[in-house]
Amino acid sequence: MDREHLEAYWAKNLSLIRNLLVVWAVVAYVLGILLAPALNGIRLFGGPPLGFWIAQQGSIYVFVILIFYYASxxxxxxxxxxxED
Structure with missing residues (x-):
C-alpha cells in the first residue's frame, strides 16, 4: 500500500472518531449536566424529568448506539x- 492510501484511511478514521466523540460529549456533558436544569421541566410520559433521564440513561444509550455506528x-x-478480514 502506498503512503497516500494509508494517510487517507487514517484521516477518515480519525475524523469519524472525532465526530462521534463530539456527539457523545454534547449529549453527556451539555445535555446531561449544563442543560439538565432547563430540561427538567419536561417529563417523559409522566415519569422522570428529561434532564435527569438524559444524565442517567440517555447518555448511556447514545454511547451504545455510537459504538454500533462506529463499528458499521x-x-x-x-x-x-x-x-477487511
Missing part, C-alpha cells in the same frame, strides 16, 4: 480501503 462505518471504511 469502520467495516465500510475497511472494505473501501482493502483492510
Amino acid at each position: 462505518r469502520m467495516a465500510a471504511l475497511d472494505r473501501k480501503y482493502g483492510f
